[in-house]
Amino acid sequence: MTTARVRLVEITADNRDAVCALRVHPAQERLVASVAKSLDDAASTPEGEPWYRAVYAGDEPVGFVMLSWNVPPGRPGVIGPYFLWRLLIDAAHQGRGYGRAVLAQVVELVRADGGTELLTSHQQGEGNPGPFYLGLGFEPTGEVDEDEIVLRLVLTG
Template sequence: MQLVEITDANREAVCALRVHPGQERFVTGVARSLEQAAAIPEAEPWFRAVYAGDEPVGFVMLSWNVPPGRPGILGPYYLWRLLVDGRFQGLGYGTAILDAVVALVRADGATELLTSHHPAEDGPGPFYRKYGFVPTGEVDDGEPVLRLDLTAPHLA
């Protein structure tokens, strides 16, 4: 698994990635995510395609090292989007993506990673909690905010 920049050469293939139909209410697609990144530069968006060999299998987007005091922007490091194509779910890619993201943001000096999720029972909350994220008690746009302590020794 590798994180790859999105370019004109791979944009169409990456934008074609889709979660299972029942999950579409939980995660915005790649094309819309890229539009959001362009529309909200103050969120310091950082995004990559996720590849297994030569095939795109997912997408990840973060707010990267956002300076304090930007209203409405969680951070400094916030996992904004994590998408694994439906064909590749259940194969460990979600965890591998989080492992790679944790290593990158930790190397950048981060001590925590935030995310939020749709609060439905069949949503991604259990996945994040199993990884080690814990609720902060905050809610952002109707979604509970979770925190991962990057100083914890058990993380990659």
């Protein structure tokens, strides 16, 4: 399978409304926060060192990604240093490889920044993205954060 081509684009006044209009399938809404909620979370949680981008395929926004970026150790309530906080692919664009392509780019950016692992977490229950992450090489850490299973992708070796 070839990897879909995506670009990670800064969110500006010009594209914010289009990016905030992206939505997952209704059955996934309990599992993934909206872009607007994610941007609010980023603004209200500066200690999480939020880094976020719109995901574009060509000239069209198809998703959103947000990480905690290189968080210094010891910050209470923040998993890090690199934590995939949100990944959303619009319902109309799912199943085209965009999620995998985003993660491939994120992994390369984290590696280039000196990161040795990427952490994420996911809700439990039907339809959760656990199989997606496990298929990309993430492994459970054994930790649970606010009822979410924490996963790790080792970036060395």
